[in-house]
Amino acid sequence: MQRRLIASVLLGHYLSAFTALGIPLFMPRILADLAPDAPAWSIGVLFVLPTLCTALAAPLWGHFADRHGCRLSLLRAHAGLFAGFLLAGFSPSLELFVLALIIQGGFGGAMAASNAYLATQLAEGELSRTLNWTQYSARLALISGPILLGLLTAQGLGIELYRYLAWLPLLAFALILPLPADTPQHKPGTATAPGRLAELPADLLRLLGVQFLFSFAMVVTLPYFIPYGESLGLANDALIGLLYSLPHLVYLLALPWAQRQSANTLVAGLLLLALGNALQFFCDQAQWLFALRLLSGAGMLLGFVGLHRCLSQRRRQGVAGRLFGWFDASGKWAGTSAGLAAGLASQHYGNASPFLVACVAACAALLLARPLVLLSRELPA
Template sequence: MNAGPQAAASRSPENPGLDYAARHAQYWRRNLTVCVFGSFTTLVSLSMLLPFLPIYVQQLGVQSQAAVIQWSGIAFGATFLGTAITAPVWGRLADRFGRKPMLVRAAVGMAVVMSLIGVAHNVHQLVALRLLAGLVGGYSSASTVMVGTQAPKERAGWALGVLSTGALAGNLIGPLVGGFLPGWLGIRGTFFAGGAMIAVAALLTIFVVKEDFDRATGPRRRPVAHAATGAHHNNYPVIAALLLTAMMVLLANMSIEPVITVYVGGLGVQSAHLARVGGVVMACSALGSTLTAARLGALADRIGSWNVIVACLLLTGLVMVPQAFVHAWWQLAGLRAIMGMTLAGLLPSIAKLARQAVEEHKTGQMLGYLQSAQFSGQVVGPIIGGVIAVHLGLHSVFFITGSLLVACAGLAQWARRRQDVAVTRSLS
């Protein structure tokens, strides 16, 4: 990149590390497009195995139905666990060496591992490779770091909302693709096709994504502007509230997933159609989110992220309650779609605030912790939901998760007031 006087001034000792985003003013939209495509393809590849995962586990030598269910759950959750563990590490490395190398690493690593899953010989190798996909992958997480730091602050909510839409669309379409491809390519061939899709994303990342990364703005140098104001520095209670809220978003969405087919069966759906109807109901929350994620992200840019977070938490908590009183599957599907629409405003707004809660040279690490919290919710949510359903009944899952979301709204309101007080003190 041809750095002009403004860029040169921004890298001067008097102004270190202030405008990583400004240096990418002409690139961030193009990079966002590639990140959306890459997040979409990687999540399609990761989620497309849902319809045939139990069948593949059986082909790998697992016999009893109970063991098939157990190993399928372990294999599916292993990727999210791996991502939750390593997301902060990759975020910190992104601060040190640049965002683009992390994207390339994730895309190439996932393309290789996805193809290797197609040649697994036993279920232990399947689980190990799914875990490895999470450990070395995380393209969506790396995209959040890049987009969250390159987009201008006044457009960050919209950009993160668009990125979230691509990821949600991948989760929505993946199971549909997985329902058709094995019939054409076979199960192992489907994994090779998934690896090829991610390889395309890797090539686009290598040759299209642009980054002007200056290691002088790395963690060894603290931005003077933030040091002067102290508005966000060491505001750990606010950061903790953001991380907890992010975890709760995924926990609430996933809490009913393990038993949703059982719940749908209790609504009069015949066993022959149970799997298909259950899949439709599961997909409705992602469908709702794809419709509103970008719009709510843009709304956060206009009226403030805290306002969107508190409102969406309250609305989502309220929408959870009537799901316990439905009498037909289509009523549940409609409520899940509405819930997805309100949930969609949370993650982009939280990510925007997380970016602003720390000094610029630590934004990658902060967004890495945020991704870790989200994936932790995705792992813990089904476990908690299953435990509640077993001990307190299916309807209690909706009541308890709805109450937790309302409580998080109160926590977010407290965090906003604490942040306002910190800003006021820094300016006085």
């Protein structure tokens, strides 16, 4: 029963992640069809709008999950994504399309909802491993989504892609519907129990700070990776795309090995991530880039595995929704901030500068993470 539950949640998360993460890459083409006179800066605004809405809404949905049930909140996340994509697919104007993106982000959030539901069903050790697999499904969606959707856009499909993709989160909804419901810790409509906020981990802010800086360090180098590769003399788009995807491929291929490590790998992961970004900043020869991307991928993998272990050890009954809601919101705020920082850094200091920014962020995360890991040794694995 537990295997079926985990498989259903992971498959549902992959379907929603494929939907949400695969389409933004093609926003310029979709916007050109919908509103050809829209200014160029609107592409960036529409690109981050769902993420920004998710960041704002995630803590509220976490509170909803704790009061009404995490499975119900997960069903809401898949249904919200379905509604947002269906509306986007039939939008006749830019204004309605913007509303659809707001619905997609504000009522979505399948990652946090999936993890919160799993936290109500699994023991701590199993939860830590399963959190790594939800991240695995997101990485798989990041790689497979752009490739498969690129094949469809090559056939001339534009905004109608949204209406076709909408059926994937609806399928995810159907997968979750028969799963057992969790029991909220207090009945809806009653006052919050005294000390409920105290049940959140005491070092929650430190955990969220590490999540923010870690996510920021990973995302800030992505928006301008193509011009960075071209500045090193790479003219083949396929090769640049491969190098772009290498860290995600490391995660997909090496996760089973990383999960077998008994020690918390967060500090080692942040060290490798900082080193990989520093070396990419100073790199002036393209032939070194393959090895450096593998190094960054190893840092990302070990960082995620260690951070998920810290997160699962701080799970508390009755506040899983809020814990994972705040955790997801921290990552979404990091992604939004990283996009802005990448633009400013690249504009003023060159296409390699985001790697230096990422190195600084990883080093700052390292300073916060060490006490987090030391305390984690006193908690159950």
